[in-house]
Amino acid sequence: MRAVANSAFGEKRVSKHLLSAIMLRFLSFRLCVLITSIMRTTKVTSLSLPPKLLRQAEILARREGRTKSELLREALRRYVADSRWREVQEFGRAQARKLGIEESEVERLVAEYRTER
Numbered sequence: 001m002r003a004v005a006n007s008a009f010g011e012k013r014v015s016k017h018l019l020s021a022i023m024l025r026f027l028s029f030r031l032c033v034l035i036t037s038i039m040r041t042t043k044v045t046s047l048s049l050p051p052k053l054l055r056q057a058e059i060l061a062r063r064e065g066r067t068k069s070e071l072l073r074e075a076l077r078r079y080v081a082d083s084r085w086r087e088v089q090e091f092g093r094a095q096a097r098k099l100g101i102e103e104s105e106v107e108r109l110v111a112e113y114r115t116e117r
Helices: 016-039 051-064 068-099 103-116
Strands: 002-007 010-015
Touching (some): 068 103
Antiparallel strands (some): 002 010
């Protein structure tokens, strides 16, 4: 049995098997897209950059063989890590002030503490 398919080039006769194969391929593709969107581990966002900074990011990404997204993700990870480290340092300074410890004494006190353990 043959089905009739209309196209821009006129009517064409297509076998049921070919139509089935085309539909199966189309549905497989749609399923793959659906699964990919469900399993996505990142979220898409928009970012505004000055043209010069964007150009520098593009050059650096190309030089390193990475995407701009990879480059910017790494930059943000580093910024977050640096921010956390600054918080830890500030906490340490605040604790030292409370205990009346000078910055110049910290290394000696840490070394003494470690030898006691």
